[in-house]
Amino acid sequence: MCEEEQPQPQPPSQSQPQPQSPSRRGVLRWGAVAAAVPAAAGVAALAWPTGASGASAGQASAVGGAFYRTAPGDTLRGIAARFLGSEERWSELYQLNRKALGRETAPRPGLQLALPESPNGARSRAYAPLPATARPLPVPAEGYRLDRIGDALYAVTAGGTQAAFLVTDAGVVVVDAPPSLAEALPAAIRRVTGRKVTHLVYSHDHADHTANAAAFGDVVRIAHTATAERIKANQDPGRPMPTVTFTDRYRLDVGGQRLLLSYPGANHEAGNILIHAPRQRAAMMVDVVMPGWAPFRAWGTADSVPGVLRAHDQLARMDIDTYIGGHVHRLGTKEDVEVSREFVQDLWKETGKAIAGTDMGPFFGKVEAGNNWAGFDLYLQAVADKVEPVVHRKWLGRLGAVDVFTRENALTVALSQIVDAPRDL
Template sequence: MSDRLTRRGMLAFGAAAGLGATALAGSAYAQTTTPAPKFLPLPLEAKPRPVPAEGYILDRIGDAMYAVTAGGNQTPFVVTRTGVVLIDAPPSLATVLPSAIRRVTDKPVTHVIYSHSHADHIAGAAAFGDVFRIAHEETARTIRVARDPNRPMPTVTFRDRYRLNVGGQHFELSYPGVNHEAGNIIIHVPQQRAAVMMDVVIPGWAPFLNWGTADSVPGILTAHDGLAKLPIETFVGGHIHRLGTPRDIKDSRDFSYDLWHTTQRAVAETRIGDYFAQVEPGHQWGAFKLHYQAIADRVEPEMIQRWGDKLAGVDIWTRDNATTIAVSLLLDAPRNVQ
């Protein structure tokens, strides 16, 4: 684990993942005496919002859509004439989500749309019983292998596009290809002028470590392209403190492309042969380690200079994400990224 992830960082991550401070306090990491590192201050738009006494924030989107945010996680739902369509069911919101739904309607949850298979987003789905569940076929495949009873199998799956009509509300589900995860979809709710895509754009923030174990970094860029074309006013990204806007999508897209191109240039300017000369003959891993460190040394200060006061966390994961891109350039070798 990086020495940048201090006790305070662990507690913050634990809250985002739905873990209590008590659980973390007993860990070996909680006993560290390492001084807290100095991070760049959060830009104004990345700071947390006050949380009401209920313990969660309930945002209204359009005339029938809402989003629940608590502990760094968020998920939306839409109230239709016949029932509630829930988009994901994070286990960290297991207590507050039913309460938030009851605040605005007495209608039952009849449908759950799975954004993708990750447990932090859908491992609360079983609590809603035998509802109609929709997911991409890759998400269904992953859930089947995981054999997690908290993530029930979807009722129906799709490959490219799926249009869901429930009680006068329309949902356009589309798959831009492998991105954060195989099966991670875009959910467009045109009547509410809103879109949902989890773990790709985090409004106000630079990407998390490796975009949350991204299956495809080029696919992350493609997903940004798809989101940027939607005629929306509100975006739900699944994490941190607030909802997003088209400007947040643009900022995230611009940052991600900038990081890609800056890393691409650094790779071209950093000869790997120089690092093989610094290690024992045949020590491939050592040479690559030094090579990627040198690439990150070039990329990180540039990105902090351009973005450090615009997006939160640019100083946290940029080195790691530059390395991820460098590996992607070598292995994925995409020709469709401009």
């Protein structure tokens, strides 16, 4: 963040405002609520609303500690469907929060509802059920899924991680070497061909996709220069240095097969490349599109938040049938790429609207003078308060885990819009 972008903090107002919630964090744990309530009267604005709270904290913690703070448009049936797995369980919510709800049939926004324990005595299931397109697929007896794409490209998936290999007349080209596929990937290759692995492509540097690369021995290893720099810095013997690097494009022709490697600029990670198998009408780009899923936290742990949007644009322009994303439970399609693009663009747009409609200055008057972090946090949380319910309303049920990281991703995107401030998006 640049100094000049810091807003000028304002002195705290003499008459303290009524306590109000700095954020509606969705599901809250009692510990988090306790930590958020400051002891000092000078920062009373940070305290949770007492009047709006349904169960007292003491009551609520006795039932397992999970809370949900209601958003505009919420219904008890809707909340029950999201967090308890069935809208028919709305009456349990009602019984537990009777006092707070009074005679209301629809909870008013900002109400803190305690969630009941699940029948097996564990804490309430605090996440929305996965839509069918995001659920795991059956795993065969071998312990991994092996998908054939076109004549010679294969994807291996197990435990939510994915790698690929291309069988050529001169040997096998492996793309990535995830430690979690240490046994499955070589086993899948042996199942398909007796040929040796001759080449390894690093999609990017991250260990969950590459830290088993050394197991393939002395092969040609290809990576983007930025990936090579990171591999060098990280000094992991499981990720030996690439033998071939490129900055923009690289054409890999081996034994009658072709992979086109290209770099759209920093995205999920600096050096994360797009791998195109033209003959198989397939593209692999790891950790950008998660077929059927909303992005992982911190915008999919993005080195460049705008770069993730640009990578989506690039993927959407490709003439492909199959997309290999490196995670979740299945291969993707062109449509998965388009839906993911629609989601990231939507979250980006809604965040922009929320920023435009939220005045930053007043938040700095609610905290101790000079505590710029706190003022900025209140502001970002207020932005996320606006984004989260809109995105939930539009996307829950359409992509998996929309309720898990959307709030955090709104915070990440808000910061990016302020400090990256791209003009092309």
